[in-house]
Amino acid sequence: MTHRSDAGPAPVLALKDISKSFGAVRALRDVSLELFPGEVHALAGENGAGKSTLIKTLAGVHRPDAGQVLLDGEPTVFHGPADARDAGIAVIYQEPTLFPDLSIAENIFMGRQPRRALGRIDHKATHASTLALMKRLGVELDPDRPARGLSIADQQIVEIAKALSFDARVLIMDEPTAALTGSEVARLFGVVRTLREQGSAVLFISHRLEEIFRICQQVTTLRDGALISSEPIDGMTEDDLVRRMVGRDLDELYPKQDVDAGEVALSVRRLTREGVFTDVSFDVRRGEIVGLAGLVGAGRTEVARAVFGIDRWDAGEVELDGKKLTNGAPSTAMAAGLALVPEDRRAQGLVMDMSIERNIGLTGLRTTVKAGLMDPRAERSRSLDWAVKLQVKYARIADTVNTLSGGNQQKVVLAKWLATGPKVLIVDEPTRGIDVGTKAEVHRLLSQLAADGVAVLMISSDLPEILGMADRVLVMHEGRLTAEIPRSDATEETVMAAATGRAAA
Amino acid sequence: MADSALARAVRWDTVVGALLIVVLLLSFGTVDGFGNALNLSFLIGNTLPIALIALPMTLLVVSGEIDLSVASTAGLSGAVMGALWNEGMTIETIIPICLLLGVVCGLINGLLVTRLGLPSLAVTIGTLAAYRGIAQIVLGSDAVTDFPTQYLDFASGRIGDTFIPYAFLPFLVLLAIAVVALHATPFGRSLFAIGANEEAARFAGIRVKRQKLILFTLTGLMASLTGIFWALHYASARYDNATGLELSVVAAVLLGGIDFDGGKGTLGGAIAGVFLLGALQNVMSLQDVSAQSQIVVTGVLLVLSVLGPRVARQISVARAGRRAASAPTTS
Numbered sequence: 095m096t097h098r099s100d101a102g103p104a105p106v107l108a109l110k111d112i113s114k115s116f117g118a119v120r121a122l123r124d125v126s127l128e129l130f131p132g133e134v135h136a137l138a139g140e141n142g143a144g145k146s147t148l149i150k151t152l153a154g155v156h157r158p159d160a161g162q163v164l165l166d167g168e169p170t171v172f173h174g175p176a177d178a179r180d181a182g183i184a185v186i187y188q189e190p191t192l193f194p195d196l197s198i199a200e201n202i203f204m205g206r207q208p209r210r211a212l213g214r215i216d217h218k219a220t221h222a223s224t225l226a227l228m229k230r231l232g233v234e235l236d237p238d239r240p241a242r243g244l245s246i247a248d249q250q251i252v253e254i255a256k257a258l259s260f261d262a263r264v265l266i267m268d269e270p271t272a273a274l275t276g277s278e279v280a281r282l283f284g285v286v287r288t289l290r291e292q293g294s295a296v297l298f299i300s301h302r303l304e305e306i307f308r309i310c311q312q313v314t315t316l317r318d319g320a321l322i323s324s325e326p327i328d329g330m331t332e333d334d335l336v337r338r339m340v341g342r343d344l345d346e347l348y349p350k351q352d353v354d355a356g357e358v359a360l361s362v363r364r365l366t367r368e369g370v371f372t373d374v375s376f377d378v379r380r381g382e383i384v385g386l387a388g389l390v391g392a393g394r395t396e397v398a399r400a401v402f403g404i405d406r407w408d409a410g411e412v413e414l415d416g417k418k419l420t421n422g423a424p425s426t427a428m429a430a431g432l433a434l435v436p437e438d439r440r441a442q443g444l445v446m447d448m449s450i451e452r453n454i455g456l457t458g459l460r461t462t463v464k465a466g467l468m469d470p471r472a473e474r475s476r477s478l479d480w481a482v483k484l485q486v487k488y489a490r491i492a493d494t495v496n497t498l499s500g501g502n503q504q505k506v507v508l509a510k511w512l513a514t515g516p517k518v519l520i521v522d523e524p525t526r527g528i529d530v531g532t533k534a535e536v537h538r539l540l541s542q543l544a545a546d547g548v549a550v551l552m553i554s555s556d557l558p559e560i561l562g563m564a565d566r567v568l569v570m571h572e573g574r575l576t577a578e579i580p581r582s583d584a585t586e587e588t589v590m591a592a593a594t595g596r597a598a599a
Numbered sequence: 600m601a602d603s604a605l606a607r608a609v610r611w612d613t614v615v616g617a618l619l620i621v622v623l624l625l626s627f628g629t630v631d632g633f634g635n636a637l638n639l640s641f642l643i644g645n646t647l648p649i650a651l652i653a654l655p656m657t658l659l660v661v662s663g664e665i666d667l668s669v670a671s672t673a674g675l676s677g678a679v680m681g682a683l684w685n686e687g688m689t690i691e692t693i694i695p696i697c698l699l700l701g702v703v704c705g706l707i708n709g710l711l712v713t714r715l716g717l718p719s720l721a722v723t724i725g726t727l728a729a730y731r732g733i734a735q736i737v738l739g740s741d742a743v744t745d746f747p748t749q750y751l752d753f754a755s756g757r758i759g760d761t762f763i764p765y766a767f768l769p770f771l772v773l774l775a776i777a778v779v780a781l782h783a784t785p786f787g788r789s790l791f792a793i794g795a796n797e798e799a800a801r802f803a804g805i806r807v808k809r810q811k812l813i814l815f816t817l818t819g820l821m822a823s824l825t826g827i828f829w830a831l832h833y834a835s836a837r838y839d840n841a842t843g844l845e846l847s848v849v850a851a852v853l854l855g856g857i858d859f860d861g862g863k864g865t866l867g868g869a870i871a872g873v874f875l876l877g878a879l880q881n882v883m884s885l886q887d888v889s890a891q892s893q894i895v896v897t898g899v900l901l902v903l904s905v906l907g908p909r910v911a912r913q914i915s916v917a918r919a920g921r922r923a924a925s926a927p928t929t930s
Contacts, residue, residue: 404801428804436802445796447862456792456803459785467783510803 104167106131106295107152107183107264112161114147121147124161125321127314129264129295134286136306136327137299138339139316140529141499145299148316149266152297153185154178184257185266188273188527190249194242199224201241202256227255230292231285245390247278254285265289266297271305272527275389275555276590283309301529303332304558317341340531347530348562349538351545355565356380359549360432360518362401365410370396371573374410378518378549383540385564385584386553388593392570394553395437398520402434403427414518428457431517435507435524437553439500443507446496450488451477453495454510480509484539501532508539519543522553537563557586571595611856611911612868619875626882633885639762644755644832646877647766648673648841650870651825652848653855654777655818657869659719660852661781662814663794663861664712667723669822670844671730672704674837676826678734681743681836690747697823704730705819712815713808719815727845734838743836754831766828773821778866786810794861843894850897851876854904876900 105128114122122144129135139145150156151163154172162169165181172178192201199220200207208219224237233251241252250270257265267286271279286296286309298310306313307327314324315338322338336347360378365371371393378384386394400407406422413419414430424434436442444453454477455462462472478491484505488498495506504524511519521540525533540563544550554560560567567584569577569592577592626633633639652669659666676697683693704726711722757764781787792800793807801807825844830836855872857864876897883893 424801424804425806434802441796442798442802445792445799445862447795448792452788452792455788456800456805459788459805463785467779468785468788 103130103132105129105164106166108164108167109148109151109158110162110164112148112151112158112163114151114156114158121319122151122158122316123320125316125319126161127321127324129297130312131263131293131295132290133312134290134296134298134310136310136313137297137316138303138306138313138335139322140339140531141501142318143316143339143529144319145316146268147319149185149268149297149299152178152183152264152266154183179260179262182261182263183266184253184260184262184264185268186250186253186257186270188269189246190253192241192244192249192252195240197238197240198235198244198252198255199237201252202227202259223259224255227258230258230288231255232288233281233285245278246273247275247282250274250282251285254289262294264295264297266299268299269301269527270298271300271302273390276557277389277594279305301527301533302556303335303530306335307332315339336530339529347534347537348559349534349541350383350563351541353381353545353565355382356547359415360401360551361413362397363411363413365397365400365412366408367396367400367405368408370405371400371570374570374575376568376575376578378551380517380547380549381544382565383544383550383552383563385560385567386551386570387555387557387560387567387589388570390555392593393573394570395522397570398434398522398551398553401427402432402520404434428514429460431515433457433511433514433516433519435511435519435521437522437526439503439507443510444495444503447494449492450481450486450495450498450506451491453506454480454513457510457514476513477509480513481506484509484512485535501528504528504532504536508536512543516548518549518551520551520553523555524552525554525556525559557589560584560589561586569593611907612865612871614907614911615855615868615875616871619871619878622875622878622882626878630882630885633882636757636760636762638881638885640757640764642877642881643762643767644757644764645881646874647764647770647832648825648829648844649847649851649877650770650873651773651828652818652822652844653852653869653873654773654866655814655821656848656852657855657857657864657866658777658781658787658790659814659818660849660857660859661794661861661864662790662811663797664719664811664814665723665849666705666708666719666815666818666822667845667849668704668708668726668730669818669825669848670841671727671734672701672819672822673826673829673841673844674839675704675730675734675737676701676823677830677836677840678738678838680827680830681741682737684743684746684836685741690750694827697827698820701819701821701823701826702816703819704823705816706812708819709812709815713812731838731842738836738838740838743830744834746831746834746836750831751834754828755834766832774866774870781866790814791862794858795863846894846901847876847897848873850901850904854900854907856907859905872904 108128110126111124112122113124125148137145137148147156151158154175154177163172164170170181202224203220208216210216221237228235231251231254235248235251241249270282274282289296300306310327313327313335315322317339356379358377359380363375365374374397388394399405401412403422403424411418414432417430419430420426440446451474455473458473458476462469462476481491486502486505486509488502495503498506525536540550540552552563561584565581567579567589568575569579569589571593572595576595579588656666679700680693680697683696708723708726711717712719753765781790789800789805789810792803792805793810797807826841829840851873852869853859854875855869857869879896880893883896
């Protein structure tokens, strides 16, 4: 906390010895933070470390129990988010919430459009102001385009433009890259650099360590609500950062075991769903982890959905252990030994209001049954067994899953599917939005499963994850498989070339 | 938090159960003519149509759907029963035909909802009108009353001098089946999952459409059984039998704590809600409250029943929050 204390610029926004409790839980303990103009500051920590609480304190959502918020060195109290906004603090969330039927310009100037005589909205001025903002950000977006259909990346740009239109001096970006593709991340970082040069202070939150090293100058680490360190990023290594976050040395993040691939377990032949993906063929062998890479929208998730039977395919076939799967029938795919851990755990993986026990139990409705009735004891022991094996952290197995952290929710989804004893496991973005410690655990688990003879197909937008875990990388581009790259040849360059359609198939 | 005695105490279905007991005790004490066996048998007999349809309706609402055509299906069954009886068919042939008709009515609702993906609220408002219209075409404005005495006696009589109608016994059997089906079978478990998060249920390999189709069909079957019972109980088959019954059924089920958004509730609560409504209607009749005013009361109850469980849940969440203070998570 001694950083640049005597000379140089003053922090535009600072927290001093902030504490905040929720009931018995102390979410923040004596945490301090200083944000300087022209600096991108990373906030690192595992799930539950207190990052969200800290952001919400900065944004005026939470009032601290103790400590001060300093704006330009003056103690301030934010009575609500509007106070923070008026003070020039803007939060860009992972998934922006725009009005889909309004244009970009209307979204930016919602409720405070430039007016002409008789209170009519001055569309010309709105349009021009929006163009000016876009120019400032170095981005080309048509101000008159409706927000509906914009990619998440573009929506974030609109949110940033909106923040600038409020003369925001502090931008808090809460995991802005979680749903972005590589090139979208690059563009976002370009915008962030522009903002930095223009003198904004940026607080940047990401679970992807390499991004922190790419874009940030300063990093503050939280663990269990306490401040661990705040230091320049220069001279730090990823291992240093991980150690501060998890409080111990993390064994490898990508603990891939070498396994000899067995016979073909999953065979997809010329699978086509019109307008979505075309002529997709590949095999996954027992013991193999096959990575499925590609840009968001390339059709990876859609192939997985069709293989599992959520959507119907129009042509082609899928075989599991030599047995053809029925088109559009998840229950028969399950019975054949296929499991799918879907990309959206809250909407697709879990029933949030149901207990951990019953969520895991949902895949066992055929097995934990005695004489046609549920066998509650068998269900409980099956669920407990897998919750313990995957080290899910919970108070009681009967607690609803929405009481768990994101990483633990993901473990429940994995438990739910591993409990079926699958021969083929498809995981779609298995570590999205979960902290680095849990991520390493999930990777170890996948590696162990493959070693035990499970065929694993792993869809991921996290390129280091694909490169670190996959024996083979399949790449999709615009609905087609464009490349199959063995582990030895897989690099960021080869995979991205195929994903963007620059390489021949 | 669901396990703590404190949280259980404010569970809505227990509240309704307690309320039912309070209303019954108060009525015994203060309402003339309430406590005798004959009136109680009337109370139960008049409530049975609501109770019978409430069984499948509970399962349907738990799974996130609704069927508003039930009263029309019941009316149609009664009308067809009357028409066929006028044609000279035996009652033993007529009843299976009517039940089959109910199955068809339910199947139509189910197919429209599951195959065409239409919202069940809209579909069944449509068939509510259509089935009732067909009933009128079938029977016109006739009233058929001359059904065989042994059937009429069964549907309206009671066991000796007790307060128990004969028809209550088969209802108890159906109730037991429904309780087991909803709370102790994989089928019932899947309904809760479908109601709470249909997409997650699909991703868990649950055959969502098939389960819903089964439910709509069962609902049609039970509605037609109710229509048959209604015609015999009141010894009158008319096209407008059971008009407006769907309002009472839905009100009772929601009053019993079944969440209109699906995924929550118990059959015990729903049945407590049914008999609470039945008891109130009986008391109002004894006090000479007009039929119109009774409908107003039912409507108000419907609104309160949607409100009540939410308030109860918020109280229990707030208490759990104060106790444990679930930590805010960083996503």
